[in-house]
Amino acid sequence: MGRLFPLKFQSLPIFALLSALFLSFNFCPDLWAAQDAIVTEDQAVIYADEQMSAPVGFVRKGKKIKVGDISRNRAQVYPIIVSGKIAYIRVIDVSTAKETVDSKVLVAERFQKGANRDEEASNFAVSIFNFSSQIMMDKQNDVLKDKDPVNWFGASVRGGVKANDKWDFDMILTFMNAKAEKEVFRAVEFGFGGAARIYDKSRFKVRALGQVMAIPFASYALAEEFRVIGYGFTAGGGLSMAFRLGKNFGLEGFGGVYYTKLAGFRTPDPYQDIAPSFIGTRLGIGLNYVF
Known part of the structure; x- marks a missing residue:
């Protein structure tokens, strides 16, 4: 009997070791x-x-x-x-x-x-916007003078492609019109932009954007007295937000600070040639389509 107890006592750690190895191999292979x-x-x-x-x-x-x-x-x-x-x-x-x-x-x-x-590789948007600006010019032909407010209303078409996981590349075409008393300005803008996605989820995106656009056509008119043609450029930047409503369609809003310069207006005598600048904020809303 005295020999049985030592044998049982020594077999216990061996059994425990074998059991631990068995459990480790079967339940913790990773x-x-x-x-x-x-x-x-x-x-x-x-x-x-x-x-x-x-x-x-x-x-x-x-x-x-x-x-x-x-x-x-x-x-x-x-x-x-x-x-x-x-x-x-x-x-x-x-x-x-x-x-x-x-x-x-x-x-x-x-x-x-x-x-x-792949679906989000390209997108297309149609928007309307307001450009609330202040005019800067050194000559005047009617009541409109330097630092007066001028409100523009316009429409834009934007096409975008996904350059990589963080950046988008945009092409923009806009038409806008402003009227101050009897003086009327019109401009067509065409240009390019870059946008960094600072918040990017499947249904909601926020982008920081910058744009540079040429103005190949602009006009300046004073009632029935004259209407002259010019040109110019626009530069600006801000934020845009897009919310997808379904698989492809969604809402898009944007806002930012823009600077527009017009030149090349040759007015008939006795009126003054002007080359006005406009600086202010643009706010817009529209529909986008992702494909």
Whole structure:
């Protein structure tokens, strides 16, 4: 009997060690194998659980990380070590040398994600706007004088393409008209613009934009006395906001500070030739179409 107790006492740690090894190999395989991955999403979310119900942070695009060799939750997430704890990152947000995507749901999600990006590659907008400006000129032909307010009303057509994940390239065509007592100004603008997306979600976007436009045609008229032709340019910048109402259509609003210079007006005697400038704010609203 004295020999049986030592034998049982010595077998206990061996059994516990074998059990621990068995559980480790069967329930924690991600601790034994890892692979390199590169984050492909702008901000890949890190989750505390496999079901992706508790986000705890994010990793920026281009970051090289270590993820588990075996994916979880129907191949939707990879395990990742964060501050000594196991967390999870979506498979579609990273690229690995060995990608094993067995989930049909995940394959469809990858396809849809790419399709959505392609849909947003180009956009088209039609808007109306008000240009509330102050005129600057050193000569006058009627009651309109230097630093008087001049309100323009216009319409614009804009076409845009997505240059990359942060920048858009725009082409703009506008027509605007202003009347101050008997004096009337008209201008056609055509030019280009760049826009940085500072907030970019699937249904709501905010862009910081800058535009430079030539004015190949402008006119200046005084009642029935004369109407002369000129030219000019416009430069300005501000913010635009777009809210998608459906798959393709949405609302767009914009506002900013603009400077317009007109020149080339040759008025008949006894009137003065003028080359006015206008500076002020433009506010507009319209419809956009994404395709």
